[in-house]
Amino acid sequence: MKVAVLGAGAIGAYVGAALHRAGADVHLVARGPHLAAMRQHGVRVLSPRGDFTARTHATDDPADIGPVDFVFLGLKANSYAACGPLIEPLLHESTAVIAAQNGIPWWYFHRHGGPHEGHRIESVDPGGAVSAVLAPERAVGCVVYAATELEGPGVVRHLEGTRFSIGEPDRSRSARCAAFSEAMVAGGLKCPVEPELRGDIWIKLLGNISFNPISALARATMREMCLHGGTRRVIEIMMNETLAVAAALGCEPDISVERRLAGAERVGDHRTSTLQDLERGKPLELDVLLAAVVELADITGVPVPTLRTVHAISDLLALRTAA
Structure with a gap:
């Protein structure tokens, strides 16, 4: 081979x-x-x-x-x-x-x-x-x-x-x-x-779509995001909106939002790849993480107001980083 x-x-x-x-x-x-x-x-x-x-x-x-x-x-x-x-x-x-x-x-x-x-x-x-x-x-x-x-x-x-x-x-x-x-x-x-690899894709995406952009916007580690009450709630909402889009496409990953959050908290003071890219002045890989799901929400008719809000703000950050 x-x-x-x-x-x-x-x-x-x-x-x-x-x-x-x-x-x-x-x-x-x-x-x-x-x-x-x-x-x-x-x-x-x-x-x-x-x-x-x-x-x-x-x-x-x-x-x-x-x-x-x-x-x-x-x-x-x-x-x-x-x-x-x-x-x-x-x-x-x-x-x-x-x-x-x-x-x-x-x-x-x-x-x-x-x-x-x-x-x-x-x-x-x-x-x-x-x-x-x-x-x-x-x-x-x-x-x-x-x-x-x-x-x-x-x-x-x-x-x-x-x-x-x-x-x-x-x-x-x-x-x-x-x-x-x-x-x-x-x-x-x-x-x-x-x-059914698409199920794995959505399970991993639950973390990437929420923790990655929020970590870059807040300059926060996984543990810090999980322990901050308001931020944890925003991440929970983003995950639930993501699962709704997946379900509309016929994919229902076998994982709960609370379990995903608990796993992320156990990771500790880890900086996501998006935060590391921001700190190094590299392009932010957010289109496949966040913009894509917003686009999929458009074609399925699923309301994703929190994903749209975080996407709008993080997209501006990505544009400023690339400038």
Whole structure:
């Protein structure tokens, strides 16, 4: 199995190192000091489950790699439309793209069935720009439940979680999903193939759609947001509105809002990825988290006044950050 990790940051390098340990032919695409360190020393993984080093090929030029069986996409979703020159050299006719993104994916309605079959979500696939680069037929969904961070160039700190749930848009148990899952498990990770992966997408989104924008607006950690009564109530309302949109699309995730809040509180003083991006002056990945659900509320007729309010304010913050 030949795998390219496009965007070998904290999550991508962690997955690449695990797959390399399983015997896969792994190639990491990165840049800057992180790339230089991986070229010289490999990927060093520091984990409560045991430290290890994976010495695998790393490059900034996908043309050095050539076509692969799987591309693990570790880029932020707001980079997808522009990744054409990077991903094109990696593709052959049956290359699968494992899209490890937060939020609503561009392929959501591909082979979904029902009245919205094939609908394009403008906020995540503006003008079809993402679908033009990443054909939905290549997509395998992936919901990441692992937490990692780059402790330094070439050094990944694994904090918690090892589950990477994957699934086909058409809900089938495909051979490509089975092969990728087997390799991930051999590398020490959990990788269940979920026919109803959209349920996992909504469960994770419950946290991302609320905690991520609020953390950026309030400059607050997970624990601080959960313990502040008014903010906790706003987050609860946002989660309930999100579940109502999911239900209107025929998806009812098996989780309660209170349970989701309790889990978030246990995380402690963690800064969300959106807050970290804000602090580093990076673009805020809010379209797939928040704008997409507001758009889905429009097509389903579900009232989401609190989501709309937080989206309006956080969108202004995102525009100011990008300026």
